[in-house]
Amino acid sequence: MKKRADDPHAKPKPSAYNKALGLLARREHSRKELRQKLDRSGYARDEASEALERLGTQHYQDDDRFAEALIRNRSGQGYGPMRLRAELKSHGLPDARIRSLLDAADIDWAQSAAAQLRRRYGAGGPVDPSERARRAQFLLRRGFAAATVRDVTHAEVDDAPDENP
Structure with a gap:
């Protein structure tokens, strides 16, 4: 059952400062993120600004x-x-x-990208260009730079054991 605004047992709304402090107690937030959460919670712009300024001054945010x-x-x-x-x-x-x-x-972004390839595809290198392209697309979607992806996917092929001794 939803409580009405005139309900004497309803909890009072916390101040913008206390609301933001509670959010920061759970995890770090950016100033912009806290501002958006306070705005969505219906706090006045001035009260929210003052709370964010105070939290920044106290090094909580x-x-x-x-x-x-x-x-x-x-x-x-x-x-x-x-x-x-x-x-x-x-x-x-x-x-x-x-x-x-x-x-x-x-x-080391190259090492991180190589680790992601090993985690996703195992230790063996790609056997054909389409597989290499698939792996490169995977790394690009994860946010690695094209130069890093190129180096890692080609290095993986170059480091793979030769099938013909």
Whole structure:
């Protein structure tokens, strides 16, 4: 049963600050993401802005910390830098900051791409060009750069044992 607004037993709506703090207690959020959630929850624009400013001043919300956690998480899941860049951009981070955070992450993207191929297709290399193209498309969809994909898919073929001794 839905509670009515004039119900004396209804819980009062928390402040925008408390709502955002509760969201941050569960996981890191970007400033843009918190703003959208507060807007959808019906908070006044001024109250939401003040809450976000206060959370930033107190270092409870930090876009750099959010981005570092997202990069660590998604790269661990096998996603490439192009995918991470797009996701961080959708969270409102500027391009220059995204570039510096990805550089600071110190991830070997070729090694990560090769690991994704092994996980998905096993240790053997592709036997024909169509299979190589299928594997390249897989890596491109995961967000790896075309140059990395080319290097990894060709290296996989070059490193495969020869069938004719």
